[in-house]
Ligand code: BES
């Protein structure tokens with residue numbers, strides 16, 4: 001159906017894993033290895049070179065995913081030595097799926113594509129020196145998940161197919177190149193780097209970054225890459241990574257990827273973190289100075305099992321990646337930082353999720369979400385994350401922790417280096433766990449959890465009584481019984497402050513916020529999570545003293561988790577909307593291409609005639 005916009009017809013596979021978000025004809029031909037040979041050209045904002053795919057399967061055409069790629073020529077080979085040029089055809093361009101590339105492959109086992117990327121490729125962000133900490137050198141990074149690998153590599157861009165990969169990249173000699181792979185060779189003087197990923201991964205985990213990077217080890221198999229001025233602080237912040245790996249290994253079996261390094265990106269990065277294998281990418285907003293936001297490392301590390309080993313079959317099974325990961329993240333937090341900290345993080349997350357859920361279209365409240373006609377990256381909500389983890393915690397509670405740990409370990413072994421669909425998971429759950437625990441089977445409405453909106457009544461949620469003091473403090477201050485300066489905030493953690501700011505009543509007003517600001521300096525908060533919560537309250541209350549901080553934050557930081565509530569709060573009034581558009585005009589050139597796409601639409605930017 002999706003392929004019908006091409007002049008050729010490709011038979012649609014009928015298995016339940018059919019990926020609505022790929023044109024690739026994986027049911028007849030599969031890629032097994034991707035080899036990249038690329039020049040990184042910062043002036044042209046272009047990757048240029050060759051991608052050679054090893055393929056196997058039936059004789060016939062190969063259909064690949066591409067997005068805004070310029071294809072110069074396609075060659076095929078049977079032996080990997082002599083290549084001959086073959087005809088190819090680009091189909092019609094789809095708004096978010098891109099353009100299918102059909103290659104007359106015949107029976108060849110190697111397909112080499114000479115190509116270059118577009119300057120605004122959706123999977124790449126080219127940063128100006130002023131967007132970096134050092135302000136002297138440019139920076140490039142990729143973000144392939146969900147369906148953006150195709151904008152910088154022509155391949156079968158579906159999580160249902162796996163590849164090993166190798167790469168040679170040439171970069172300006174003063175810069176360092178890193179990838180989600182082993183470093184095979186490095187020649188800093190010439191700027192030539194080679195990489196190898198010998199384990200089969202889905203295409204969305206292929207990643208590249210180039211910048212003025214330094215490296216500081218934090219353990220035998222862990223370390224941090226970041227710009228030189230950031231790297232020491234980052235290494236201190238993330239020093240518990242090895243302990244996290246050991247916890248996860250003791251629960252779910254060996255860490256199979258060799259090294260686990262962390263790359264700290266410039267603040268434009270649209271996510272908190274991205275689980276690229278061997279090299280997690282993180283936003284610098286995760287560095288608070290007190291390790292209070294390192295749950296993100298626990299999260300990205302957990303994906304080394306849930307996601308990178310056992311991978312969502314299609315994007316509608318995304319909750320299998322994220323729900324499991326949030327569950328494991330919490331288990332890591334419990335072991336490394338204690339039950340209380342894990343419960344605080346989890347209950348803050350559930351608090352935010354319940355607020356979000358009330359405003360979500362019922363069809364987006366479903367774990368096994370229907371994504372027909374939709375871009376999988378756009379409607380990212382808390383549902384796959386928080387509802388998914390809640391489902392797993394509920395099962396854990398019913399069958400007991402030991403039984404659930406055994407089950408999960410078996411699940412990761414069973415599906416290691418494979419894709420899993422929601423249906424396969426449900427079958428596996430029944431066969432290996434619930435059928436052995438009849439009471440749990442009766443108590444847990446699995447189908448309702450997976451296929452229906454909302455939250456089943458029978459569920460297990462963490463509530464942290466430790467955070468209640470923050471609610472009480474906010475109420476007492478607001479009622480006037482205790483002035484801000486006399487609140488007992490000694491020993492409060494970041495989590496308490498987040499809870500406190502969330503508890504400030506909607507109608508507090510600017511003057512009352514000034515009292516709080518005087519006592520606690522919230523407008524000057526350096527913790528991005530606290531600052532974002534505070535700025536939302538400040539907008540809502542018309543607290544103008546925070547305007548400069550708001551503008552600074554929105555123009556420096558590109559993390560969508562923060563941009564979304566701030567722009568949404570601004571857009572609630574006419575005056576606020578004007579302010580949002582003025583800030584957006586300034587910030588827009590620095591945002592990631594996919595972020596620009598989302599906010600152009602939600603802020604009505606293009607309609608104003610100023611877009612594109
Ligand atoms: N894999 C996701 C990020 C992602 C999801 C990118 C879908 C593109 C499409 C990553 O593991 C993630 O979940 N990041 C979260 C942080 C996490 C601690 C909840 C984020 O960036 O907010």
Ligand code: ZN
Nearest residue numbers: 299303322325
């Ligand atoms: Zn995740």
